[in-house]
Amino acid sequence: MTTQAYDKQVASDIIASFDARPEMLVQILRVFVDRFGWITDDAIRQLASELNLSRADVHGVVSYYHDFRTSPPGKHVVKICEAEACQSMGSRELSEHAQESLGLGMHESNDDVTLEPVYCLGNCACSPAIMVDGKTFGRVNADRFDEIVATMNEAR
Numbered sequence: 219m220t221t222q223a224y225d226k227q228v229a230s231d232i233i234a235s236f237d238a239r240p241e242m243l244v245q246i247l248r249v250f251v252d253r254f255g256w257i258t259d260d261a262i263r264q265l266a267s268e269l270n271l272s273r274a275d276v277h278g279v280v281s282y283y284h285d286f287r288t289s290p291p292g293k294h295v296v297k298i299c300e301a302e303a304c305q306s307m308g309s310r311e312l313s314e315h316a317q318e319s320l321g322l323g324m325h326e327s328n329d330d331v332t333l334e335p336v337y338c339l340g341n342c343a344c345s346p347a348i349m350v351d352g353k354t355f356g357r358v359n360a361d362r363f364d365e366i367v368a369t370m371n372e373a374r
Contacts (some may be wrong), residue, residue, distance in 0.1 A: 221255035228253065233268045235272060240269040243279055245285050256287045291332040294370050297349040301338040303327040307345035308359065
């Protein structure tokens with residue numbers, strides 16, 4: 219995952235690209251996460267100011283959606299589908315294995331990896347599915363998970 223440090227001018231340019239419309243907050247936040255990796259307290263203050271919203275309004279949206287993290291992610295983001303189709307094909311067991319092998323709980327990070335649940339990757343026919351740094355993998359069992367993680371670490 220390649221991100222840049224929070225930059226107030228870049229953030230202002232992003233907000234302006236949405237015409238500073240408060241109803242575009244979710245879309246703006248999505249771009250912030252893509253660009254900066256996470257939503258900082260400074261970003262919340264700036265968004266509130268430039269969109270004429272309260273900080274509580276912005277924080278409420280940030281905390282509601284699981285994709286808007288408020289702490290820096292690891293170098294890699296691993297998402298495991300927890301939706302019904304994937305659960306029926308073993309994603310609960312896969313999640314347990316991932317947490318054990320990575321030494322992380324869901325929604326936790328270290329410098330190398332962030333582990334997150336996701337509630338549908340649109341890959342139901344190939345359940346259980348995971349996403350690593352934006353790339354989706356299907357029919358993932360514990361062994362395949364370990365292979366994918368090993369490859370992810372070798373790619374650095």
